[in-house]
Amino acid sequence: MTSTTFPLGLNDSFLPSGVGDGCDVLVGRCHCSERYFFPVRSYCPECLEPMEVVPLSGRGHVYAFTTVRRRAPLGLPEPYAVGYIDLDDAPLRIFGLFAADAVEGLKTDIKVDLRVTALGHDNSGEPCLRPVFHLSGGQHG
């Protein structure tokens, strides 16, 4: 999956992990405060020095979720689900898409992991790969 690219604007924030269809989250970390930042940025907004970019596993737990049922943007399917995910590997709560087959099974605190997944279509009508959270099989809660 090394040639995988996401829609423009997402490739600085998500990186296929090279393991199956797994996907890492790229976050910023600055040693001035040990704080993590997402989306990643080049410079720390506190000490203004360059910041380290760290890949984190896309494993986490659902903090909040909703299913959007009308007027899906960006060629996304209708309905589609989005939410906030608490990452396991850093104190970060990030926004993300959920897989189509996860829509009906979403619950607060359920385990999810990020995978490279075809979801919806791009501007030319072709299937579009995106970083998408899936329910982690058999480990609910």
Added chain:
Amino acid sequence: MAEVWIGGAGIIPFGEHATRSIVSMGAEAARMALRDAGVPPREVQAGFFANVLAQRLFGDITVGQNVLSEVGVCGLPIVNVENACTSGSTAFFLAVNAIRSGQADIAIVVGAEKMHVPQLGLLNPGETAIDTLLGSVVPASFALRAQRHMHEYGTTAHQLAMVSVKNRRHAEHNPVAVFRKPITVEQVLASPMIADPLTRLQSCPNADGAAALVLFSEKAARRYGAKIRVASAILCTGMYPPQPDLARWETDYRGAHLAYEEAGIGPEDINLVECHDAFSIGEILHCEALGLCAPGEGGRLVEDGVTALGGRVPVNPSGGLLSRGHPLGATAVAQLVEVTHQLRGQTGLRQIENARFGIAQCMGADKDGDAKSCTVAILSNGKG
């Protein structure tokens, strides 16, 4: 701090004005506010114009000069303001500060927006924001807050729907509101689901419209007369924490705290509130942030009728964004116009008796699970 007074207020009916331009609507509201203030246009010393979409939809920029020159307000400092839903209250904040600083004795604030056009499209947190690229749309960001609030506090779908029902009942007697026909909880819940748990009738309608205010210094207030005093005017922005709390909106609480502090009063002194009910859950969150009830109690507050006309502290007596409609740049000025009219006793069948203090609260634009902008103003009828 120097006193600032509201000398004049004007608002045109919100709705679909297919044949009218932003300039035509804004100028009408400005004329109403100037006549209400009894001030000749040449006496105005600073102008602040709020609009969000004119550049994107029509390719127009610096529209404020076009609007204000229509009412003879020329040759003075004019600032065009964009701060999403809080554009109008940000323009108000700037006007208040222009007077407080002594730079002007009379300032005009106009907000105008035209949204009923085919090219409007979807509103989102900004075309290049990462959340937008991952499918965030405005209803989704509020739906996520609603889902989390229900999860943590047991807030119910019925309570969310009650916000829409109450505000529609209030709008029945507001001639500028888009929707004035009463609705039931059943109708709200049966309307199409937009983003779970928010249905269409829990989402504010787009609208065209304009509203305006004329502000006075103490000196101008003595000359022209004014009854409504600005007790505080706060503009603050988000902190964008790494783990945003969707059930307790810190920026909202902070804005409220600063406004009470500047006014030297507390939530128990407030007699009415106009707040940013772009979606039903918004009003519940803002009631909690403004201290009208404890965190988590906002659903019960509306269910118990505390925030209805006739209740302890009516919220959105105008009908709110949910019924009046939400022309982005005009909305926060409209809120201030409603509070002004209420405190002057000019709102007819939706009048709140003996009100001394009223709040206009607004929030604008998502970023990283927070709001980019929050405004809270407290107005007093001068006795307080």
